[in-house]
Each structure stands twice: as structure tokens, then as C-alpha cells.
Amino acid sequence: MRGAREEGFGLIELLAAMTVLAIAVGALLTAFSSSFIALRRGAVRGTATVLAERQIELYRKLAWYEIRIDGDQLASAPAPYLTASSTDTWFPTDPLTQVKDGAYSGDPPLTIDCAEPPNPVLEPECQPVQYVVGPDRHRYRVDTYIQAESYTAPIRTVWVAVYELKADGITLSTDAEGNVRPPAARASSSFASFDYVTG
Numbered sequence: 001m002r003g004a005r006e007e008g009f010g011l012i013e014l015l016a017a018m019t020v021l022a023i024a025v026g027a028l029l030t031a032f033s034s035s036f037i038a039l040r041r042g043a044v045r046g047t048a049t050v051l052a053e054r055q056i057e058l059y060r061k062l063a064w065y066e067i068r069i070d071g072d073q074l075a076s077a078p079a080p081y082l083t084a085s086s087t088d089t090w091f092p093t094d095p096l097t098q099v100k101d102g103a104y105s106g107d108p109p110l111t112i113d114c115a116e117p118p119n120p121v122l123e124p125e126c127q128p129v130q131y132v133v134g135p136d137r138h139r140y141r142v143d144t145y146i147q148a149e150s151y152t153a154p155i156r157t158v159w160v161a162v163y164e165l166k167a168d169g170i171t172l173s174t175d176a177e178g179n180v181r182p183p184a185a186r187a188s189s190s191f192a193s194f195d196y197v198t199g
Contacts, residue, residue, distance in 0.1 A: 048185030071100030
């Protein structure tokens, strides 16, 4: 009789130990998956920041009057390029009123030709939207906006937003509800005409 009681207690102890072990393993797996997600998001943000800064740097090497976007591509820019400002005040309010290539008759000739012969490819400085591969070998979308209060205003501001793309390399990454995620990185810089040497 005494041996049967001890055997019963051994089974209860085993079940209790297995329950505690299952809870501990579940907690560890949750912690690992959360850490993996956090590391992945951190890597995406880091890469997106590099891409945003790289795009801003392209304009630092240009003459001030060359800081502009190819106007032919604005109307056909994919969403949310033209509508981003409706949900996020960081973006320029009217992307169609950007400083555009060929929009002003007084422009000097460009040293960068936006897809003009003999250059068949649109330069990254000219593109409002680009699809690029980051250093992490994932695909991103780089949206660039260039605006000034007026064409003759002495300051032009460049905004760059970098979005993470899904595995297809074209569709913007979405959250669990299907909403487009905000940009993984943003950067902006102002360029003043009086900082450039002329003549």
C-alpha cells in the first residue's frame, strides 16, 4: 500500500515538472522570437537610414540649380508618393509642385541629363521613386521630394523616405491589418543658393 502511494506521488511530481518545463520553454521561445523581430526591424532601419543618407548625398555634389526632380514621372509615381502627406505631416503637402526638370525657362543646362540621349537611364538624382537593393540584399523603395517656396526662393529642401518592400521587391511592406508601414527611415536637408560659389 505504501509503495503504491509513492508511485502516485512520482507521477504527480513528473506532471508538475513537465508543466513547469513547458511554461519555461514557451517563455524562452517567445523571448527568442521577439528578439529576432527586434533585430530584423533594427537591421531594416539601419539599412534604410544608409539609403536615405546616400540619396541626400547625391544632391551635395550638384550645382544648386540642378537640385530638382524629373517632372515627367511625378503624375505616374506609385502610391503613396502623391498621398503620403494626407496621413503624415512630415511629407511635403503638394508633391506635384516640386522643383522639376524643364519646368522653368530660365534654367541653365543640366550637367546631369535625366534620361536624355545618350543616357538611356534616369539618374537617381532625378527620380522621384527608386527601387534599390540595400547592403543587406533586401529591396527598398526610395521616395525623394524637392521643394522650395518658389523657384526663385534661395532655399530648396530635399526630403527622402525609404520604405521596406515585401519579398516580391515591388509591394510596400504592410502591418497585420494590411496598412502600409510608415517609412523605415527619413532624412531631409536644405540647400541654400548663397552657400554655392557662382561664376
